[in-house]
Amino acid sequence: MxxxxxxxxxxxxxxxxxxxxxxxxxxxxxxxxxxxxxxxxxxxxxxxxxxxxxxxxxxxxxxxxxxxxxxxxxxxxxxxxxxxxxxxxxxxxxxxxxxxxxxxxxxxxxxxxxxxxxxxxxxxxxxxxxxxxTRYMPSRAMIDEIVDAGLIGEVKSVSADLSYPVSFKARMTDPALAGGALLDVGVYPLNFIDMVMRGRTPERVASTFVPYETGVDASSSTTLVYGDGTMAVATSSMLTVGDRLGLIRGSEGYVTCENINNVERVDIWNKDHKLVASREVPEQLTGxxxxxxxxxxxxxxxxxECPEMPHADTLRIMELMDSIRALWDVKFPFE
The missing domain is CATH 3.40.50.720 (NAD(P)-binding Rossmann-like Domain)
Known part of the structure; x- marks a missing residue:
């Protein structure tokens, strides 16, 4: 006050x-x-x-x-x-x-x-x-606490999807406006993975995409491999309805995050695929x-800068998306 x-x-x-x-x-x-x-x-x-x-x-x-x-x-x-x-x-x-x-x-x-x-x-x-x-939401700390507590053992695999049918929006398909699924919806799976991996830079990146008729990316899948062997997969599309699911897999179990774009619930599962705990995200105004x-x-x-999204994190994600587009050979007209 x-x-x-x-x-x-x-x-x-x-x-x-x-x-x-x-x-x-x-x-x-x-x-x-x-x-x-x-x-x-x-x-x-x-x-x-x-x-x-x-x-x-x-x-x-x-x-x-x-x-x-x-x-x-x-x-x-x-x-x-x-x-x-x-x-x-x-x-x-x-x-x-x-x-x-x-x-x-x-x-x-x-x-x-x-x-x-x-x-x-x-x-x-x-x-x-x-x-x-998603970088500022309470769900981020909840997920970190679960992973840090060792409830699923050693994390070795992560996946995240965000897909919405939004190709009818002009800004999504216009290369001059930096259109495409990657910068709009694909940025969320990459950030989800980056948060789980605590900002580590992947050693290898492989990616494939389906172009829209204007040349921007319509759908894509990107695989990130980290130095300790952890593999992460990010998928996104502006053509389909996706499951919006985030999965963190460990040696003793796994975590499911409902809706990586605005996490609603975090579930913890054991080796036998039995639900051992479920955590609801606090009620919010809008997020x-x-x-x-x-x-x-x-x-x-x-x-x-803000501690939840320092400049180094912003630059790392932007550089990652640049490298993904380079693999696709996709450039915007102003580049």
Missing amino acids: GKPLINVAILGAGRIAHHMAETLVKMAADPRYSTLVAPYAVAARDGDRARAFADQYGFPVSYGSYEELVADPNVDLVYIATPHSLHAEQGKLCVQAGKAALVEKSFAANAAQARDLLDAAESAGVLVTEAIW YEYEVASAARALLDGRT
């Missing part, structure tokens, strides 16, 4: 921006967060659209340009909710204006863009962090509140 409010602004007014607006309104009404963050402003390239968005959620301010948003001295933290290809450019716009930025995943279109933005943020001493919500709260607290503490 008593901490200063962080005024949060949303850059962009698409579908994910609406989810964030709902989150901010709920946080402002929740005693756990009401003295930490406040929904303040939204910006879109269309001023009427921005005004309608602000009116819908009760935001006091709206702007018809991103430049006006970052020039507002009352804005503390900007949530960037635009296509992947624009994240680096808009992140730098925030940094140059001295505004902290919470950048929606994927953080950028490639590792070079990500590195450029993070270098600019570090040089300016401005907070920039990636908004991949986005954790990343917002972490960024707000980091900003108040004068930090330039």
